[in-house]
Amino acid sequence: MADTINREERIPETMIGMRFDQACAEIFSDYSRERLKHWIKTGVLTLDGAAVKPREKVYGGERLSLNAELEEEVSHGPEDIEFEIVFEDDDVLVINKDHGMVVHPGAGNHDGTLLNAILHHCPGNSMLPRAGIVHRLDKDTSGLMVVAKSLTAQTELAEQLQARTVSREYDAVVTGVMTAGGTVDAPIGRHPKDRKRQAVTHSGKLAITHYRVVERFRGHTHVRCKLETGRTHQIRVHMAHQRYPLVGDPVYGGRFKLPPGASDPLKELLRQFPRQALHARRLAFIHPITGKEVEFRAEMPGDMLVLIDYLKEDIAR
Template sequence: MSETVHRDARIPEAMAGQRFDQVAAEIFADFSRERLKGWIKSGDLTLDGARAKPKDKIYGGEQLVLTAVVEDELRFEPQAIDLDIVHEDAAVLVINKPGGLVVHPAAGNPDGTLLNAVLHHCPALASVPRAGIVHRLDKDTTGLMVVAKTLAAQTQLVEQLQARSVSREYDAIVTGVVTSGGRIEAPIGRHPKDRKRQAVTASGKPAVTHYRVTERFRNHTHVRCKLETGRTHQIRVHMAHQRFPLIGDSLYGGRLKLPPGADDDLKDLLRGFPRQALHARKLAFIHPESGQRLEFRAALPDDMLMLLDYLRDDHETMR
């Protein structure tokens, strides 16, 4: 099966100076960069009504028009992988993702992903770009994600993400004692020396994270983070930038710091915590068909609950 899509959008003035393919990837984020680049080269994606090259410079205010045929995602194999489905209807699927599950196939993870799982659960998603996935969670981050079951629903949800009207809130357990909540506004882009990492950099894209304190311990804090933007590794990068890295974060956590006088059980737990202590706890959006605002919550997973219990016991014992 295949489907013809038609999209048009005006490029914001703030994107002036970027490449055509970079701008297209941000505006039409539900399609892969490679697919968009191919449509630019074929003339299916035009700039002010004319063909252009992927590397052409954008001045801001131009009109993008996309008319292209979307082929089925048949190269991805449906696989019977258990899903924790929080909500499902004809337009959307809300999933509570476990830790260790990659969202989309890529180098090093060709299958066994959330995408393979949703294709098995709903074969019709083969005709929707990226099998309906509109946003991602890191492999080791747990919690709520929404998947669109139709192309129209995907388009609508992507527009909500771009308009920053999708509400996403996370639980995080960080190293250090956070004294109060705040707002982090710091651009995020690729790390200049390590392509696996992101970093706060002047050349990065705008990124805003709001956070508040839920519970303080002797050397750690349970915080709630709310995303205003959705950059790769945003909470992990922003909290590390504030010198409050997430427990268990192998990329951004830095040197392990153990509470002085802590018992061996807590020390072992902190040394061996297998992932970044991050959980997508709340997700809210406007249903793409009914127009109703939906809100979902997912309880903390067992590993984070246990970590909080140990930190709480240590805090009480050492008072």
């Protein structure tokens, strides 16, 4: 017998006036729009128990009910790509992603992604939305990610993310010398002029980043950032908003700066640093099946360790 999806959600009042299919896409964001469109059309995704047209307006407070058979969700093929597994059991897979690896196939990246690698390692994940990927990291951000291996685990982990009970901490090296840590509470949304970028904007979604100083250098700072929310490019946007952009960030890094009097090796390293200096170092969540809290750590990769070593040597000169 095929597995079934049984989920009920309430439409928040913030969606008043939105179309039914648009509200479904926001609330059931794990599933593709085509899949949701099919479920609405076939009447397995209902509004207050009734099948309605996609363009029906919602007013907030209505009950969304999804009762559907689990079918193959992923159209991309498996590929035998090596990746580092930190932990695995029957329900979850924790990965230490290399920088340079794209998580989801997309324009210009149709294969060679983490999703393709997961489908090879866990063939059954083709039945799960996004192959079980619960959250993502940017291509050039390294570090820890959790992937679900069952629909039950994926639903539970998605709910933990929404409830902000998943703990995610990052190492970052920023340009500029911070005097102290703090919190950035600034909404993030699409940049008004560049749709490929994110920006702090009044019309954006709630975004909160806590950060603390680990070590100061002459022109840079090693910081630890803890996410309370998980918006696209959140740490990169928030640090740039604070005027401390990440070293090597090609999108939000601003005008390239070298600290006055820096050594030639440091100057060369900063010029050549190939990516934003950001690494997901710690991940903690409640195991979706056992109910026990689990915690994982991944040390900074070599390129960031070398960067910090050079910054330390620059101080000692």
